[in-house]
Amino acid sequence: MAGRFDADFWDDRYRGRERVWSGRPTAQLQSETTGLSAGTAAELGCGEGADAIWLARQGWRVDAVDFSPVALARVSEYAAQAGPDIAARITTIEADLSAWSPSPNHYDLVCAQFLHVPADLRATLVHRAAASVLPGGHLLLIGHDRSDLQTGVSRPGHPGLYFTGEEIFAQVDAAAWSMETNRVVARRGVDKSGTPTTIHDVVVRLQRRR
Numbered sequence: 140m141a142g143r144f145d146a147d148f149w150d151d152r153y154r155g156r157e158r159v160w161s162g163r164p165t166a167q168l169q170s171e172t173t174g175l176s177a178g179t180a181a182e183l184g185c186g187e188g189a190d191a192i193w194l195a196r197q198g199w200r201v202d203a204v205d206f207s208p209v210a211l212a213r214v215s216e217y218a219a220q221a222g223p224d225i226a227a228r229i230t231t232i233e234a235d236l237s238a239w240s241p242s243p244n245h246y247d248l249v250c251a252q253f254l255h256v257p258a259d260l261r262a263t264l265v266h267r268a269a270a271s272v273l274p275g276g277h278l279l280l281i282g283h284d285r286s287d288l289q290t291g292v293s294r295p296g297h298p299g300l301y302f303t304g305e306e307i308f309a310q311v312d313a314a315a316w317s318m319e320t321n322r323v324v325a326r327r328g329v330d331k332s333g334t335p336t337t338i339h340d341v342v343v344r345l346q347r348r349r
């Protein structure tokens with residue numbers, strides 16, 4: 140299982156296919172950020188960049204962070220295809236998030252969509268990401284809801300990839316943050332054998348109090 144969490148695993152996965160992800164931005168990212176004033180954003184585990192490019196189209200200046208150089212090369216390629224204005228708003232950062240320490244009070248939005256890291260690293264990252272959010276800014280995490288483990292849906296991956304909104308909120312200073320969104324969204328997916336089934340995403344949006 141350890142290999143799932145290192146850069147070589149992800150580089151191999153990206154090299155294996157011309158495009159691993161759909162190229163479409165995450166629907167819940169769109170619904171959770173529409174209405175926010177575009178400012179500075181960091182996307183953690185940006186993959187091939189569909190979400191970073193969508194944010195840049197909305198006017199955000201995005202630091203797109205991933206430890207896979209193969210994925211980041213695709214972010215740059217697709218951003219260039221989207222146009223010079225979009226490309227200029229995206230900075231790719233090759234970094235292992237286990238060692239990434241962003242400047243405090245820096246971003247209006249820090250988000251991560253399906254960032255597959257072990258639970259202990261996720262806790263550390265939530266702390267660091269929270270510290271990097273400006274007062275009034277947002278922390279948005281979208282991932283696999285823990286309920287899919289409990290209901291026995293045969294999903295791939297390590298149990299550490301699954302979480303709940305309550306677990307994320309418990310990792311920030313409750314006096315300094317408010318939970319604006321904590322919801323579970325059902326969608327069609329596949330189980331380990333590739334059979335279609337219903338899976339659940341958790342969407343957690345926290346706002347740092349001013």
Ligand SMILES: C[S@@+](CC[C@H](N)C(=O)[O-])C[C@H]1O[C@@H](n2cnc3c(N)ncnc32)[C@H](O)[C@@H]1O
Nearest residue numbers: 149160184185186205206207235236252253255
């Ligand atoms: C499941 S993919 C999701 C990609 C993208 N967010 C999306 O939703 O399409 C997880 C991404 O996180 C990156 N990643 C995983 N662990 C990381 C770490 N410790 N540091 C930096 N990036 C990491 C992987 O390289 C991969 O691109």
